[in-house]
Amino acid sequence: MSTTRSATRHAWWVAFLSGMVSYLDAGAIVTTGTALVLYSEEFGFGIETIAPLSSILTFSIAVGALIGGRLGDRFGRRRIFIITLTLFAIGAAVLTFAPGTAWLYPGIILLGFAAGADLPVSMSMIAEAATDENRGKLVSFTHILWMGGVIAVNLLGALFGGLGAVAGRILYGHLLVIAIVVLVLRLQLPESKAWQTTATLMAVNPEMRGLRALKPLLSRRYMSALIATGVFYALVNIAANINGQFSTYMFTTVAGATVSTASTIGLIVTIVSTVSLLLLMRVVDGSHRMMWFVIMAALSLVAFMIPATIGVTVLTLVIFGVLYSIGGAVAGEPMYKVWSQELFPTSHRATAQGITIAFTRIVAALVGLYIPSLIAFGPSSIYYLMAATSIVAFVIGIFWIGRMPKATDDDPALRAEGESVSA
Template structure:
């Protein structure tokens, strides 16, 4: 039985959820600083910038794989403590780097830390939350993700005029926030749910789902495939807007970066409000219709320019609609499903695998996006729309039919 008091889940959810805040802040900061503020001072070539940011993305995937597994084996608290310490170190290296070599090292360290932190932090939030509020608090972490982006964009706007020095200050800010959050995390206890499951397994008691190979066999492999495919297909569109939105707006729509940045900021505000609204309903029967509506809006976002033509207006509509729809679907629901579908001792392992898969697919798609959009914007948008439609089908028709962790555990207990 869950004995958590009503106050305690929030005391866990905030420091654990700050993983999302810090992770999005690091990703956005790296793109802005390495891509625009460091190149002149460090004589970085386009190729070197690509390598640095590429290393961060691949390290994110590797960190999720390793950190997810370690979280199931050795505990949520231990991993999310050391991963945050590594995050602070990586941000510090990026702040003091004088050339590309240390930037690559810093990107690898902070990327690995982000990847390792995310699955264990989400599991900690879910496992310490009371029944009826678990999904609410997981969605709270997605709200913090958007807050991290908004704060970073605001700070970058204030610091961009200082060139490389502004970039160092931005990374220094991440170091300070990470150390503050680390101090708070040290006061958080280990997940009671994980502790009970780990103690039972170590004592030789019958725990049906505990070994890695079980993720590759039914029934768990079905959940692994469903969440991996959903996240990867949705993430292609999200990554396209996040990484290449300004490129598309300027080169396909004929707009200006300043306008796109302004509307992006407005879009973040809309997404934040929508995310807070979703928190009120995600643990209720309204989740499914809201997910369906959000998925439809995401598909509409990519279809709209195909119908009305490519212009500044239609591409800004894509930006705003995709952000609004993703508040009720996309990564927000993926995080919730990843907690609900997998038993305790394989939960972070499964999510680490699907995070890594989704990130790698998005990165591979990203390599081709600029050339594909320049050659055929219509074909690119149609392809993303099809992926979004398939993802919606997975979320509406496949995932709801899968047995949840509670059902699997119940079956196991009845069998014994």
């Protein structure tokens, strides 16, 4: 009994320290959305600079995920997520002390790359520390940490938003401090035992370390899971990314509110979403998971249609924010995270997530470039876009991903590959 309790405590500790990248990822996205508005007053730029910088952040996360995921499968979870968090701290420092617009570009590139590279590796570390009985719960817990990042940034924005560029430096400085603290604590974590077992197999079969090691992902089973989770995440993330990066802009420039007001409303909405995540943690490992997914998907669609049909005002943005924060907590990125741990084996888990995260962030970056034009055409149009892309994502989740079998490390396809390589 004591051994079981110790293993459970260890799994939760791993989930916390590894999952803090979700806090930092959310913090980077929301901070950049707010800080760029604040920096624009001092550095003298407008939406024509804010939009590209936001897309650069998203694209950098994509590149980082693609590279970091593969390196995590090849060289281990612990080694990679220590390097990535170090890079994140450097990027946050550059943005905190940036003396002008030119410094924002390298800082955002470094911040995004590090967060993206850390995400698939850390999620895999959590999945491999968990059991079949609590894996979904632990992975879902990381999205509470993601919400924690949003709450912290919105709270700081509400408190210091009136300080202009100084507030932007406080927001990025907060990410710098958190990254350093988590980095120090991560140094104490041991490597994933599941990955160590896989590493032993790679040592016996050196050729499995190269591109041929990716062959199982091209099999019908894993390619189907790769395409399904990638398309689902890319489509459902369009709404989340637009909301995260342009929420402050919609409240202030379109609806006429102040940055402090926008941050205060964002803080309240995010707290509501966190409660919804607690619901997900209760149902995600049970038999009623998909029922709740369908309910929350419907609620998300209702949320999109309110500002789309009524118009963009402070009131409609508040109602949208509350409903979407509840629905998206279950029928959004948190479910993608759970599915990504279940549908891929240890040897390819981080690589698969790196590919799907990269694809998703590239799509988000490209879409983000056109959001200013859509806002100029009509602010309500972006909510129609959110609804359209989310409908397709929900259909994929319900009728495709929801029917896929879970992966195991003793999959015959993986053994066959190993045998063919060693032969």
